[in-house]
Amino acid sequence: MLNKKPVRFLPFLAMVVFATGCSSSNRRAQTASDTTPPPPPAPISSNDPYRSSSDSAAAYPNQGDYREIIKLQRANLSEDFILQRISEDRKVYNLTSDQIIELRNNGISERVIAALQQSGTSAQGSVRIPEDSVSVSARNSGSPLTSSQASSGPSMTWEGLVRRNSGVVIFKSRWDPGTLTYSDGQVRWVDAKDSTKNLLIPERAINEQFLTCLKQAGGNECFEWGFRTRDDEEYRFRDVSWEQGGILKPRAVHDFFKSRFPNLIDSNQPVDEK
Helix, strand or coil: CCCCCCCCHHHHHHHHHHHHHHHHHHHHHHHHHHHCCCCCCCCCCCCCCCCCHHHHHHHCCCECCHHHHHHHHHCCCCHHHHHHHHHHHCCECCCCHHHHHHHHHCCCCHHHHHHHHHHHHHHHCCCCCCHHHCCHHHHHHCCHHHCCCCCCCCCEEEEEEEEECCCCCCCCCCEEEEEEEEECCEEEEEECCCHHHCEEEEHHHEEEEEEEEECCCCCCEEEEEEEEECCCCEEEEEECCHHHCCCHHHHHHHHHHHHHCCCCEEEEEEECCC
8 A cells, every 4th residue: 555645735825825815904904094084183272382373373363462561571662662552452361360470570560461451351342232221311411431331340449549638628638548449330439547538429420531640841741540520520549659759550540441431531631740
């Protein structure tokens, strides 16, 4: 009987078939990968700290960058110039607490920071008040303060002011210290010493605001803010340190009312001495 040799090519044939199958699978996977479109890029979060300024500008075309104000400050530009720039640019600055602290650490005044915080109101435009929500007396008064602004606006408080005592002054100061507040559509003055001198005046009664400015060759120095009512009552306020040259607080009060009530009569009164 002939001895049959064992068949040895079967394992080799199995390996060839397996390798061919793997190669075909890889080609199919590569083809599928080439034809599958790439996934869309993830949206950029508005809170992404690495987001570029161009991305922010595209998403928020009227969004202001507080760091530009720091650049202006470092360029030794005046406070009045920076305030004018904020007013003309009409950008909205949504400041966080950390950003306010960073602004202060870089020498930005509270007056400029207040202008940045109020920029959203002026940039977004005035709010139209439905006629039914305005009282009859307010509609008939013709006051410029009720034409485009709601009484539910922001509240403001100014410390470190003195109010001019218009009565006969003998053996006492002409100026009474206290606190001025605007809130709920009313102007309040709380006297620091005598509660009988407190004031509570509705905004509808105010007819005009003004600044009293000392005549100077290089430009008038405005040191006093005041307003008149429709009944021709007049009230005047100065910085508590006005005798030492303090002028910032009256200007801050003036700028607030000018921003909130753009239709209010606004004037300057030049004088030869304080």
